[in-house]
Amino acid sequence: xxxxxxxxxxxxxxxxxxxxxxxxxxxxxxxxxxxxxxxxxxxxxxxxxxxxxxxxxxxxxxxxxxxxxxxxxxxxxxxxxxxxxxxxxxxxxxxxxxxxxxxxxxxxxxxxxxxxxxxxxxxxxxxxxxxxxxxxxxxxxxxxxxxxxxxxxxxxxxxxxxxxxxxxxxxxxxxxxxxxxxxxxxxxxxxxxxxxxxxxxxxxxx
Amino acid sequence: xxxxxxxxxxxxxxxxxxxxxxxxxxxxxxxxxxxxxxxxxxxxxxxxxxxxxxxxxxxxxxxxxxxxxxxxxxxxxxxxxxxxxxxxxxxxxxxxxxxxxxxxxxxxxxxxxxxxxxxxxxxxxxxxxxxxxxxxxxxxxxxxxxxxxxxxxxxxxxxxxxxxxxxxxxxxxxxxxxxxxxxxxxxxxxxxxxxxxxxxxxxxxxxxxxxxxxxxxxxxxxxxxxxxxxxxxxxxxxxxxxxxxxxxxxxxxxxxxxxxxxxxxxxxxxxxxxxxxxxxxxxxxxxxxxxxxxxxxxxxxxxxxxxxxxxxxxxxxxxxxxxxxxxxxxxx
Numbered sequence: 001x002x003x004x005x006x007x008x009x010x011x012x013x014x015x016x017x018x019x020x021x022x023x024x025x026x027x028x029x030x031x032x033x034x035x036x037x038x039x040x041x042x043x044x045x046x047x048x049x050x051x052x053x054x055x056x057x058x059x060x061x062x063x064x065x066x067x068x069x070x071x072x073x074x075x076x077x078x079x080x081x082x083x084x085x086x087x088x089x090x091x092x093x094x095x096x097x098x099x100x101x102x103x104x105x106x107x108x109x110x111x112x113x114x115x116x117x118x119x120x121x122x123x124x125x126x127x128x129x130x131x132x133x134x135x136x137x138x139x140x141x142x143x144x145x146x147x148x149x150x151x152x153x154x155x156x157x158x159x160x161x162x163x164x165x166x167x168x169x170x171x172x173x174x175x176x177x178x179x180x181x182x183x184x185x186x187x188x189x190x191x192x193x194x195x196x197x198x199x200x201x202x203x204x205x206x
Numbered sequence: 207x208x209x210x211x212x213x214x215x216x217x218x219x220x221x222x223x224x225x226x227x228x229x230x231x232x233x234x235x236x237x238x239x240x241x242x243x244x245x246x247x248x249x250x251x252x253x254x255x256x257x258x259x260x261x262x263x264x265x266x267x268x269x270x271x272x273x274x275x276x277x278x279x280x281x282x283x284x285x286x287x288x289x290x291x292x293x294x295x296x297x298x299x300x301x302x303x304x305x306x307x308x309x310x311x312x313x314x315x316x317x318x319x320x321x322x323x324x325x326x327x328x329x330x331x332x333x334x335x336x337x338x339x340x341x342x343x344x345x346x347x348x349x350x351x352x353x354x355x356x357x358x359x360x361x362x363x364x365x366x367x368x369x370x371x372x373x374x375x376x377x378x379x380x381x382x383x384x385x386x387x388x389x390x391x392x393x394x395x396x397x398x399x400x401x402x403x404x405x406x407x408x409x410x411x412x413x414x415x416x417x418x419x420x421x422x423x424x425x426x427x428x429x430x431x432x433x434x435x436x437x438x439x440x441x442x443x444x445x446x447x448x449x450x451x452x453x454x455x456x457x458x459x460x461x462x463x464x465x466x467x468x469x470x471x472x473x474x475x476x477x478x479x480x481x482x483x484x485x486x487x488x489x490x491x492x493x494x495x496x497x498x499x500x501x502x503x504x505x506x507x508x509x510x511x512x513x514x515x516x517x518x519x520x521x522x523x524x525x526x527x528x529x530x531x532x533x534x535x536x537x538x
Contacts, residue, residue, distance in 0.1 A: 026371075026374070027371055030459050033370060078424060081419050081424070082420060085417070085419050085420060088419065107418075107419050107462070107466055108462060110462060113457045178367070179523055181523075183519070186516045187516070189516040190511045190516040193512075197511060
């Protein structure tokens with residue numbers, strides 16, 4: 001199957017919406033459930049993932065001609081691990097409080113399926129510029145998903161946004177419970193599905 | 207589940223039974239050796255918690271009542287915070303003078319090990335020297351706490367929200383769930399022990415702590431590749447049953463979370479083994495529970511937009527809520 005080459009903006013939007021890592025591909029769910037209790041956490045982890053995704057995509061697209069196909073997966077893993085170590089040390093040095101709140105999740109970026117998958121599917125077959133934009137799209141897609149989840153849970157659970165009191169009361173305290181992450185992601189996915197099927201039915205009708 | 211177990215039983219039947227029994231006996235002896243008592247002072251036989259604010263010390267012979275009455279002779283603190291001393295409320299010496307019960311002003315946290323110092327123990331009018339003791343709950347209790355903790359109380363899937371991609375991917379059928387759980391437990395035990403070895407004897411002595419992520423993930427890939435190669439040659443039947451799950455193991459966050467946790471908490475070898483075993487078995491339990499529910503959901507009438515993953519997430523949320531009931535529980 002030959003697909004026409006995409007422009008950079010298309011690549012970027014693809015990751016942000018059509019193939020959103022959290023709601024569409026359903027990959028890297030652990031932080032989406034465990035760390036989306038507030039907007040701040042979601043934002044910081046999103047930035048960390050964006051950084052690792054873009055850097056690893058660029059690295060792999062630069063060295064793709066030197067990698068023997070049989071050892072490509074270990075190569076990807078070690079590349080990701082290196083960039084994760086970099087962002088881990090940087091975050092620990094500059095935002096120690098937020099780093100402590102995120103706990104072990106920053107280091108676990110190394111096992112996120114989304115990054116390895118983008119390297120395998122995209123970066124090892126394309127040049128530097130498309131890989132960069134694909135990484136940006138995927139990273140921002142993840143950032144977008146995490147922020148939305150964090151916003152829903154923070155507004156509904158605590159009545160605040162980024163730590164500032166917005167509503168003045170707490171509508172549903174249930175949403176700050178750790179277990180509510182599962183429900184929030186489930187409801188969001190259902191909404192995405194509903195919008196999709198609704199759109200399809202309307203198209204058929206007209 | 208039975209089918210999967212039969213498959214393993216059939217595949218391992220080739221091993222001589224004698225070898226299996228020998229391995230089991232060796233394991234028990236090892237546990238006894240490590241779990242046995244450790245004395246640090248010749249005159250002190252045993253020191254242990256008898257209540258939250260009470261430590262009982264057994265001496266080899268009778269000690270002087272005058273020495274036992276002086277509160278300045280005793281001090282206790284948590285091993286982690288040497289500065290926070292707890293005051294003594296009373297010291298009660300038994301009639302034969304061999305058993306001393308120390309009651310403290312505040313309750314001590316029995317989960318942590320404490321350092322107890324006895325100044326210049328005097329018996330029969332002569333000094334026996336100071337004793338510096340470690341008081342902790344029994345080692346086997348610590349091990350069991352770690353095992354049950356990782357398996358149920360702090361279940362990695364339902365309480366720590368790790369390993370979800372693989373969890374939702376392989377919990378559609380019971381047979382797949384059990385296969386994945388068993389493969390995962392095997393690999394995580396091997397890779398965690400290797401990680402512990404490398405961390406204690408290479409990374410820590412050479413101050414290479416910052417390389418943890420790179421080294422651990424490399425070890426995991428190595429273990430997976432090794433198990434794959436060995437199993438393919440040694441036991442093709444077992445490989446046919448579980449080979450497909452091996453690739454998925456590496457995409458599971460738990461497999462990298464366990465080595466990081468045991469490096470952070472400075473666990474020793476048996477504690478690491480228990481943590482890895484608990485994490486693996488906990489993942490197996492979670493998968494089995496989830497797959498049982500999802501097999502039934504297949505026949506239920508669910509709104510169209512909830513079919514597939516969304517309803518699975520909501521079921522997992524209900525499980526997580528019920529697992530919250532275990533939180534704060536402590537054994538021993």
